[in-house]
Amino acid sequence: MNHFPELWGRPRDDVYGPYNSSYLKSTGPKTHTQSPAVTGTSVVAVKFNGGVAIAADNLASYGSLSRFTDVKRLRVFGESAVVGFSGDVSDMQYIDRLLESIDIRENYSTHGNLLNAKNLHTYLSKVFYKRRSDFNPLWNHILVAGFDGDKKPFLSSADLLGTTYSGPHLATGFGAHLAVPILRRLFPEEKPIEEITKEDAVSALRECLKVLWYRDARSLDKYSIAIITEDGVELNEDQKLEEQSWAFAESIKGYGAQVV
Amino acid sequence: MMSAMGHQSQNGTIGYSFGTPTTAPHKEHSFYPYTDNGGSTLGITGEDFAILAGDTRSVAGYNINSRYSPKVFKIGGEDDTGENAHIILSVVGFAADGHALKERLDAIVKMYKYQHGKPMSVRACAQRLSTILYSKRFFPYYVTAILAGLDEEGKGALYSYDPVGSYEREQCRAAGSAASLIMPFLDNQVSFKNQYIPGSGEGHDLQAKKKELLPMGTVEHLVKDAFTSAVERHIEVGDGLQMMVITKSGIEEKYFPLKQD
Amino acid sequence: MTSIGTGYDLSNSVFSPDGRNFQVEYAVKAVENGGTAIGIRCKDGVVLAVEKIITSKLLKPGANKRIATVDRHVGIVSAGLVPDGRHFVSRARDEASSWRGVYKGPIPVSALSNRLGSYVQAYTLYSSVRPFGVTAIVGGWDSEAELAVDGQVGTGPNAGSGGKVEGAKAGGPGLYMIEPSGLYWGYYGAATGKGRQAAKAELEKLDLGSENLSLLDAVKEAARIIYVAHEDSKDKEFELEMSWISSLDGPTKGRHEEVPKELLEEAEKAAKRALEGEDEEEDEGTKSNEGERMQE
Numbered sequence: 001m002n003h004f005p006e007l008w009g010r011p012r013d014d015v016y017g018p019y020n021s022s023y024l025k026s027t028g029p030k031t032h033t034q035s036p037a038v039t040g041t042s043v044v045a046v047k048f049n050g051g052v053a054i055a056a057d058n059l060a061s062y063g064s065l066s067r068f069t070d071v072k073r074l075r076v077f078g079e080s081a082v083v084g085f086s087g088d089v090s091d092m093q094y095i096d097r098l099l100e101s102i103d104i105r106e107n108y109s110t111h112g113n114l115l116n117a118k119n120l121h122t123y124l125s126k127v128f129y130k131r132r133s134d135f136n137p138l139w140n141h142i143l144v145a146g147f148d149g150d151k152k153p154f155l156s157s158a159d160l161l162g163t164t165y166s167g168p169h170l171a172t173g174f175g176a177h178l179a180v181p182i183l184r185r186l187f188p189e190e191k192p193i194e195e196i197t198k199e200d201a202v203s204a205l206r207e208c209l210k211v212l213w214y215r216d217a218r219s220l221d222k223y224s225i226a227i228i229t230e231d232g233v234e235l236n237e238d239q240k241l242e243e244q245s246w247a248f249a250e251s252i253k254g255y256g257a258q259v260v
Numbered sequence: 261m262m263s264a265m266g267h268q269s270q271n272g273t274i275g276y277s278f279g280t281p282t283t284a285p286h287k288e289h290s291f292y293p294y295t296d297n298g299g300s301t302l303g304i305t306g307e308d309f310a311i312l313a314g315d316t317r318s319v320a321g322y323n324i325n326s327r328y329s330p331k332v333f334k335i336g337g338e339d340d341t342g343e344n345a346h347i348i349l350s351v352v353g354f355a356a357d358g359h360a361l362k363e364r365l366d367a368i369v370k371m372y373k374y375q376h377g378k379p380m381s382v383r384a385c386a387q388r389l390s391t392i393l394y395s396k397r398f399f400p401y402y403v404t405a406i407l408a409g410l411d412e413e414g415k416g417a418l419y420s421y422d423p424v425g426s427y428e429r430e431q432c433r434a435a436g437s438a439a440s441l442i443m444p445f446l447d448n449q450v451s452f453k454n455q456y457i458p459g460s461g462e463g464h465d466l467q468a469k470k471k472e473l474l475p476m477g478t479v480e481h482l483v484k485d486a487f488t489s490a491v492e493r494h495i496e497v498g499d500g501l502q503m504m505v506i507t508k509s510g511i512e513e514k515y516f517p518l519k520q521d
Numbered sequence: 522m523t524s525i526g527t528g529y530d531l532s533n534s535v536f537s538p539d540g541r542n543f544q545v546e547y548a549v550k551a552v553e554n555g556g557t558a559i560g561i562r563c564k565d566g567v568v569l570a571v572e573k574i575i576t577s578k579l580l581k582p583g584a585n586k587r588i589a590t591v592d593r594h595v596g597i598v599s600a601g602l603v604p605d606g607r608h609f610v611s612r613a614r615d616e617a618s619s620w621r622g623v624y625k626g627p628i629p630v631s632a633l634s635n636r637l638g639s640y641v642q643a644y645t646l647y648s649s650v651r652p653f654g655v656t657a658i659v660g661g662w663d664s665e666a667e668l669a670v671d672g673q674v675g676t677g678p679n680a681g682s683g684g685k686v687e688g689a690k691a692g693g694p695g696l697y698m699i700e701p702s703g704l705y706w707g708y709y710g711a712a713t714g715k716g717r718q719a720a721k722a723e724l725e726k727l728d729l730g731s732e733n734l735s736l737l738d739a740v741k742e743a744a745r746i747i748y749v750a751h752e753d754s755k756d757k758e759f760e761l762e763m764s765w766i767s768s769l770d771g772p773t774k775g776r777h778e779e780v781p782k783e784l785l786e787e788a789e790k791a792a793k794r795a796l797e798g799e800d801e802e803e804d805e806g807t808k809s810n811e812g813e814r815m816q817e
Contacts, residue, residue: 073674097672101621104592
């Protein structure tokens with residue numbers, strides 16, 4: 001017992017050593033997110049005649065740990081826009097809530113929510129750019145799918161730096177390496193999107209997800225797919241890539257160290 | 261001596277008297293706010309016109325983001341189609357900064373017209389662009405900009421910039437990833453560098469080819485040649501060539517396909 | 522008026538010797554001049570209706586809405602000073618938004634009414650402000666389904682700790698009326714504005730407490746009641762504005778929406794018919810009376 005009440009009930013220095021308070025850093029520069037934590041992998045999307053199809057698997061990874069297996073990374077906004085998120089899941093949730101508040105506010109006006117996918121993409125890319133300029137990035141790469149002001153299919157990308165680009169088919173993350181070549185082969189850029197049917201687009205996305213499942217270690221065979229047409233958004237969140245298996249690998253011999 | 265050396269080796273650097281920083285030696289990620297989206301731009305002026313051109317490829321490392329991502333923009337036009345614009349701007353480097361810069365300059369030129377009741381002169385716009393770039397001197401817009409229009413006398417005007425706002429008026433300029441490939445070609449073909457009048461003398465007495473402004477057709481040809489050549493030798497350049505020609509009758513936009521490999 | 526000349530009515534936040542706040546009472550007078558507004562709460566939803574007196578032929582029919590949406594599941598209609606009503610709605614929206622900011626979900630109608638009650642009450646406390654010149658009716662539907670938290674990405678465990686509770690009851694309709702004093706009660710049927718007395722009498726006849734009235738019938742009743750309440754100011758033309766909030770499996774899926782045009786017109790037609798019927802009865806009654814008198 002000593003005469004310093006603030007020390008009572010604390011581990012004694014002479015027994016446990018002095019308290020290490022280094023983690024209670026109160027000085028120094030303000031720090032922001034320097035790396036993502038729980039992340040989602042690729043998003044893939046294709047424009048087709050009269051709409052856009054977009055897909056992403058249902059996995060959220062914590063580093064190499066397959067942490068959450070029922071994470072819905074496609075988010076619907078308004079009547080006919082979908083945002084597909086890769087990257088940090090908590091930042092995705094923040095953006096999702098941001099979009100929710102915008103949707104509520106838009107509906108207060110008598111004309112309702114008139115924001116289309118193009119408006120949404122412009123807005124989100126500015127949010128990303130603002131945050132990167134504040135050195136406090138939202139660690140995501142997103143695809144926005146829907147329609148523009150002329151009711152034409154719209155597909156565009158935005159990332160944590162505020163970089164934007166669009167195209168008839170896009171993919172984020174690993175998909176940029178694995179899915180884009182497949183999509184470019186199936187739907188050459190000079191081919192007008194009017195010649196691509198909804199069924200073609202959907203089966204192409206499934207094909208991409210298959211390849212990603214085989215070669216992206218942070219991917220899953222459970223996925224979500226959204227089809228956006230004039231009639232609205234058709235979202236399926238519990239899809240499964242059927243009959244996928246690595247079992248064939250057993251029979252492959254003659255590579256690497258194994259010679260027999 | 262020994263102790264000093266020992267101290268040095270311990271720190272791996274000069275033996276400061278104050279404590280060494282305790283931060284981790286390296287971080288797996290750290291946020292870098294820039295990226296290079298590649299591509300090249302080019303501007304050439306003539307007597308009564310100016311041309312700005314750029315390829316339409318956008319890259320991230322070895323990936324092609326998009327085959328059509330324009331780098332040349334109309335400034336101060338009436339709506340998002342850019343109708344009645346009289347100034348054009350090209351930006352190459354970090355596309356997000358380029359886009360932000362374009363939006364900002366566009367807003368300023370529009371406001372100038374609303375407030376003064378007359379369009380902003382290219383000279384004023386050029387100075388203003390420099391101010392904007394310098395205002396972010398310590399967190400720059402990572403872009404090389406080229407501004408073009410017609411000056412007060414109706415002559416083609418071209419201004420080129422560095423990322424922090426240093427600028428000058430020039431006859432021609434190439435910028436971006438293939439600038440080092442295109443610029444020497446321009447020096448030779450537009451400014452007639454190393455071109456001499458045949459038979460005008462021996463050695464140092466050779467007379468340089470006389471400077472002259474090129475006609476529009478020739479310039480357009482040079483631009484196309486410059487880009488087709490750059491596409492061959494630079495992986496970040498390709499897909500499409502976007503060209504804007506500004507004359508007293510307005511801005512004409514053209515597109516030519518380039519190799520997609 | 523005992524207040525006039527006493528000086529106790531000149532400042533807000535000053536009690537009269539017999540314990541009244543005259544500024545609040547004057548605010549109630551402003552409400553009593555406003556177009557009638559009513560709300561009906563039934564088992565499967567809430568209906569709001571308001572009598573909009575047409576003050577000028579130049580006003581566009583159907584424009585200048587008086588019922589506002591707050592978040593997605595709440596509607597507010599008020600009687601009294603229209604700008605005060607707008608400010609009140611604006612505050613309600615801020616409250617709903619701040620609730621979402623904290624709890625990541627929609628604000629319950631009861632909690633919203635409570636916060637709005639406190640807000641209105643604060644305007645009776647200070648001499649620098651005046652009380653709200655509105656009585657507002659707040660109607661909404663608290664979702665009966667297990668709600669996802671805003672931004673939720675997964676479905677969570679089905680059983681065990683953090684799992685779903687089978688058969689847990691939650692949500693339902695909510696109807697509250699907030700007066701200029703800040704006083705608010707929950708109601709089965711609420712009425713305010715000029716025709717409130719007639720409207721209240723009609724609402725009482727509906728026996729709302731037994732929850733037998735369906736939402737669809739409530740829409741028709743609401744239209745009829747507004748028409749009945751308008752009888753006393755027949756010389757003025759008016760427009761009927763109605764909105765509703767149904768349960769999740771109902772027509773609005775838990776959202777506050779305008780009553781669809783067809784249904785509104787149908788309800789108006791029925792209301793007019795009902796009124797004409799009453800008039801005929803009355804006419805017959807007076808005729809026979811006259812007859813009796815004549816006989817006398």
